[in-house]
Amino acid sequence: MMKKSTGRQAKAQQKTRRELKKFWSDDGEPELSEVSRRKRSQIIDAALETFLELGYEGASMNLVAERAGVIKQTIYSHFQDKQTLFREVIASLTVDYVQNALKKPELSNQPLPVVLRMIAETILARHQDAQHIRFVRTMIGEAERFPELAKLFTDVTVHPVLTLIVERIKAQKTYKFDDPEAFARVFIGTVVNHCLQQHILHGKELLPFNAARLVDELVALVELHRVASR
Amino acid sequence: MMKKSTGRQAKAQQKTRRELKKFWSDDGEPELSEVSRRKRSQIIDAALETFLELGYEGASMNLVAERAGVIKQTIYSHFQDKQTLFREVIASLTVDYVQNALKKPELSNQPLPVVLRMIAETILARHQDAQHIRFVRTMIGEAERFPELAKLFTDVTVHPVLTLIVERIKAQKTYKFDDPEAFARVFIGTVVNHCLQQHILHGKELLPFNAARLVDELVALVELHRVASR
């Protein structure tokens, strides 16, 4: 375990076949063949499923290859090594999520409580998907081994949502908040922690709690900030 | 990986030397010798450090033995196998935490905001300890492989704190809450998610946020529930 460098990893800077090709070719795009692109996507799918199920250390390249219906060498012709595969696969899933997520709230010059409900519902709905639960668990579990992934996650999901809420708070006059950013963190912190506790830590089997009750409570808190209107 | 049972794990029901002794002796206590107890605690310490650092799959029994200053056989004379060692070590750490934690709030018939501040400070202070951060990360990361541990965690930490807050809310008349349990979850959800985001997902290096601001915001929310007193 992480002792001496065994000469196997002394290769270090070695490049993938495809990367070499890209390096020498004139145009930037490698122009993968159809079948090659299909294999690559099979690998990515299998790697995702395997990493999210078993974690980085628990997943083996043999199993990934088997699930992808591909020989191990094919994986190594597309990805440099296990770490690279993990990083690329998780990172691309991370940015995928945000693209499908931040579209709905666009269509809203709705009142603040409605916007907040929509955001909460979006987060809650996401956590109905078993794969997303595993994704979050993996992101947290491997946050020490792969801190860049955690930072990417923060960058493309946490940060935009917080910013969105703060903007919405500042853009309206019905409710007055002394510290909008703090309240935004209260809001998404509550929702996210609920998902974590209920779905990842198996709280729903031990301390079940209705998400709607939480959202209602949060909206009630917003309502307490209504400016005295006459 | 999790394929056929390789005959190695067919032993299954095998018992530890010490468990056998306990089974045959008259009294329930095995009466470990002094040196034996010391070895055991060395093993537990090393196992904790190693598991929290590298996760269950990433940690190797060889490394645990080396760090404990003990031969591998000694570990296997105290613990049945790797899974058992992990379970016992993490479970005992879990219950240890709660014992040192829930003592302070006893001395309080203080007003609600003071009590809540104390609880928040306790949670926040805990997350100044690097080992506790790793503990939480491990608990989440292995929650699928070891769901019983996650449930134990919920049982001895989350649940009591929630209950405590709900009791305090109901025991006073200065502030009126429609749904005390929901508010309790808002409160600890906010604090816990802050710790998770800042310390485990490395948010403090990307989106730093002052915990005091959060607590102030939460207390301000409490203050909004003050009954109209004249």
Place this chain on the structure above:
DNA sequence: ATCTTACCATACCGATCGGTATGATGCGAA
């Protein structure tokens, strides 16, 4: 028709894994 390319199957590499076997050493209780 030749050549390249990506894939396949299979087998191999050294290292490490979880766990066990053997046999020696030292120590407290009888």
Place this chain on the structure above:
DNA sequence: TTCGCATCATACCGATCGGTATGGTAAGAT
């Protein structure tokens, strides 16, 4: 003094790990 016991050191077990090598096959481009 003898015995039992926990630990030691060392070496071993089969399995699996991440990664590579070899050599063959099929398809598309020239």
